[in-house]
Amino acid sequence: MKVIQTLNDVESLKAQSITPKELIQVIEQDFLTLYEAGGSEDDRLSFRLPYQESIILIEKGDNLLELVDNPIELEYVEKHKQGQVEFYRLAKRFEHEFQLVYTLLNIHDDETEQFLRDHSEWNEGLGDFRV
Numbered sequence: 001m002k003v004i005q006t007l008n009d010v011e012s013l014k015a016q017s018i019t020p021k022e023l024i025q026v027i028e029q030d031f032l033t034l035y036e037a038g039g040s041e042d043d044r045l046s047f048r049l050p051y052q053e054s055i056i057l058i059e060k061g062d063n064l065l066e067l068v069d070n071p072i073e074l075e076y077v078e079k080h081k082q083g084q085v086e087f088y089r090l091a092k093r094f095e096h097e098f099q100l101v102y103t104l105l106n107i108h109d110d111e112t113e114q115f116l117r118d119h120s121e122w123n124e125g126l127g128d129f130r131v
Helices: 008-017 019-038 110-123
Strands: 002-004 055-058 075-080 086-096 097-104
Touching: 002 008, 008 019, 019 055, 019 075, 019 086, 019 097, 075 110, 086 110
Parallel strands: 055 097
Antiparallel strands: 002 055, 075 086, 086 097
């Protein structure tokens, strides 16, 4: 699991070359959108998202269901495709804020993949996110 709170965290993802660049581009755009929406006087390099607004990247082997263990906190699950890369984008309510959670398709166990499919089908067409 990677927690993205700074632009440096995004650059670290790029340097590791493990996460597909298409997904990193989406994560970077969300980070910049949060930066601009926050009205922070910090420059981009020193800006830091608080943990409750951080962007979470779930990787193979991570327990996504443990992270979203309370269904009341789960705002939505969306399935997206950017280029050839398919991924899920989840919004988890954290007090009065949201954490954005990303994970690639088909990297989890059957139970987790079924959870993601079920929730994304239920939310299909309800989200406002488009890539």
